[in-house]
Amino acid sequence: MPRGNGRGPVWWHGHFRGCGYRITSGREAILGVLTGADKHLSAEDIFLKVHRLNPAIGLTTVYRTLEILVSLGLVSKFDFGDGRARYELAQKSDFSSQHHHHLICTKCNRVIDYTEFVDDEKEFLRRAEKGLSAKYKFDIKDHLIQFYGLCDKCRNKK
Amino acid sequence: MPRGNGRGPVWWHGHFRGCGYRITSGREAILGVLTGADKHLSAEDIFLKVHRLNPAIGLTTVYRTLEILVSLGLVSKFDFGDGRARYELAQKSDFSSQHHHHLICTKCNRVIDYTEFVDDEKEFLRRAEKGLSAKYKFDIKDHLIQFYGLCDKCRNKK
DNA sequence: CTCCTTATTGGTAATGGTTTCCATTATCAA
DNA sequence: TTGATAATGGAAACCATTACCAATAAGGAG
Numbered sequence: 534m535p536r537g538n539g540r541g542p543v544w545w546h547g548h549f550r551g552c553g554y555r556i557t558s559g560r561e562a563i564l565g566v567l568t569g570a571d572k573h574l575s576a577e578d579i580f581l582k583v584h585r586l587n588p589a590i591g592l593t594t595v596y597r598t599l600e601i602l603v604s605l606g607l608v609s610k611f612d613f614g615d616g617r618a619r620y621e622l623a624q625k626s627d628f629s630s631q632h633h634h635h636l637i638c639t640k641c642n643r644v645i646d647y648t649e650f651v652d653d654e655k656e657f658l659r660r661a662e663k664g665l666s667a668k669y670k671f672d673i674k675d676h677l678i679q680f681y682g683l684c685d686k687c688r689n690k691k
Numbered sequence: 692m693p694r695g696n697g698r699g700p701v702w703w704h705g706h707f708r709g710c711g712y713r714i715t716s717g718r719e720a721i722l723g724v725l726t727g728a729d730k731h732l733s734a735e736d737i738f739l740k741v742h743r744l745n746p747a748i749g750l751t752t753v754y755r756t757l758e759i760l761v762s763l764g765l766v767s768k769f770d771f772g773d774g775r776a777r778y779e780l781a782q783k784s785d786f787s788s789q790h791h792h793h794l795i796c797t798k799c800n801r802v803i804d805y806t807e808f809v810d811d812e813k814e815f816l817r818r819a820e821k822g823l824s825a826k827y828k829f830d831i832k833d834h835l836i837q838f839y840g841l842c843d844k845c846r847n848k849k
Numbered sequence: 850c851t852c853c854t855t856a857t858t859g860g861t862a863a864t865g866g867t868t869t870c871c872a873t874t875a876t877c878a879a
Numbered sequence: 880t881t882g883a884t885a886a887t888g889g890a891a892a893c894c895a896t897t898a899c900c901a902a903t904a905a906g907g908a909g
Contacts, residue, residue, distance in 0.1 A: 555856060555905050576895080591859040596896065614770060616867095617895060636829050645827055650819045657815040661808045662838070669803055670843035671794050677837045680820065685828035713876050713885060734867080749888040754867065774896095775866060 548605050559583075559590045563598045573611055573619035573644060613637050613644060613679075638684035645684065654678070706763050717741075717748045721756045731769055731777035731802065771795050771802055771837075796842035803842070812836070 545564055546556055554560075566582045567574070574582075580595045599620050602608035611619040613635070634654075636645040662673045703722055704714055712718075724740045725732070732740075738753045757778050760766035769777040771793070792812075794803040820831045840846075 553856085557857065557905070559858075589859080593859060593861095593897085594857080597857085612770065612772060636823060636827060636831070638829075639832070645829065647823060647827065650822055653815055653818055657811055660811055664808055665794060665805060665838065669794060669805065670846070671796075671803065671838070671840055672846045673794070673838045673840040674797070675839040677835065677839070679835045680823065680829070680831045681833040681835070682829055682831040688828070688830045711885085715876075715886065717887075747888085751868080751888060752886080755886080 545607060548607060552605065554601060558587065559594045560598050562586050562590060563595060564602075567602075567608065567620065567622045570621070572646075573613075573621045575617045575619055577617070579620065611635070613642065615642055619644075634678045634680075636680045636682065636684070638687055639681050640683055640687040643684050643686075703765060706765060710763065712759060716745065717752045718756050720744050720748060721753060722760075725760075725766065725778065725780045728779070730804075731779045733775045733777055735775070737778065769793070771800065773800050777802075792836045792838075794838045794840065794842070796845055797839050798841055798845040801842050801844075 543561075543564070549556055549560070562583045563579060565586070566579050570582075576592070576595050576599060579599070580590075580592045583590050583595060599608060599610070603610050603620075607623055609621050609623045611621065613619060614637070632651060633646045633648045636647060638644075658676060662676075665671055666673055701722070707714055707718070720741045721737060723744070724737050728737075728740075734750070734753055734757060737757070738748075738750045741748050741753060757766060757768070761768045761778075765781055767779050767781045769779065771777060772795070790809060791804045791806045794805060796802075816834060820834075823829060824831055
């Protein structure tokens with residue numbers, strides 16, 4: 534069973550080994566932060582948290598490790614339009630994280646995850662992808678759906 | 692009837708005046724380029740075209756004017772994830788442009804507009820927005836839907 | 850365990866799109 | 880025509896991200 538509590542091999546070691554990547558203390562720390570995070574973090578957020586655990590780890594390493602993790606599909610990268618990317622574990626431990634999208638407050642930049650309406654969405658996406666693939670000979674690999682507006686706090690402010 | 696052929700007032704003059712903005716030759720040129728464009732242009736694209744009409748107009752003015760146009764809702768700003776924003780007239784002359792979304796090729800960055808499936812989409816969005824607004828007390832103002840994949844040219848390359 | 854190849858590292862400099870600054874110029878209401 | 884002030888352009892600043900490079904460390908071979 535995968536563990537993340539220090540010494541022994543953890544769930545992601547296999548993914549790294551299998552691709553020829555080495556296990557380093559920097560990568561351990563970064564994965565540790567991502568595993569413990571409950572929301573999308575920017576590279577700098579991650580750097581600051583990692584820095585508290587191990588001040589020797591540099592921002593460059595954070596970016597490089599995140600790039601690897603995204604390419605391995607272990608981490609998802611999001612763009613909320615505020616000029617900095619956010620990162621989030623794509624799977625936690627054994628469990629695949631649920632597919633979800635985001636509500637983005639255009640005033641305070643708060644981001645709310647939602648997993649509702651996935652059935653509606655699945656059906657819509659299935660039809661759209663099928664139709665668009667055929668019409669434009671486009672091989673659709675992924676999609677992005679985001680809603681923008683005002684969160685409950687901001688909508689009540691003048 | 693709105694015109695865009697040089698001397699007299701054109702369709703957007705009223706929008707500018709109404710907000711206290713002045714009509715300048717730079718803004719005329721930029722709006723002219725946008726009106727004549729048939730696809731999303733980057734700020735630099737617009738600058739280069741404007742520069743051919745009037746070399747005195749600087750890149751800064753292009754950015755500033757685009758910011759105003761977006762804030763007035765006359766121009767839409769898109770982020771296709773390649774690090775530069777794209778701009779497109781939100782309405783052409785009297786006609787509202789059709790609501791559309793984008794297929795983005797992750798290999799060559801080509802962008803295909805599509806207006807298909809808007810009925811499906813409208814229905815899906817209507818339900819999603821209604822449900823999400825209620826559940827999260829989120830006042831949804833806008834949405835973003837994009838599909839990523841390989842265009843017909845790139846999918847056939849190794 | 851030790852050695853050796855080479856992936857990885859951190860700090861710094863560079864990148865590139867976008868913004869800010871500021872002195873100069875142009876718009877347009879009076 | 881004039882004056883208040885919005886708009887301008889060019890250069891510098893900004894800022895997240897990337898490239899570079901000499902120093903370090905992971906981990907397989909022996």
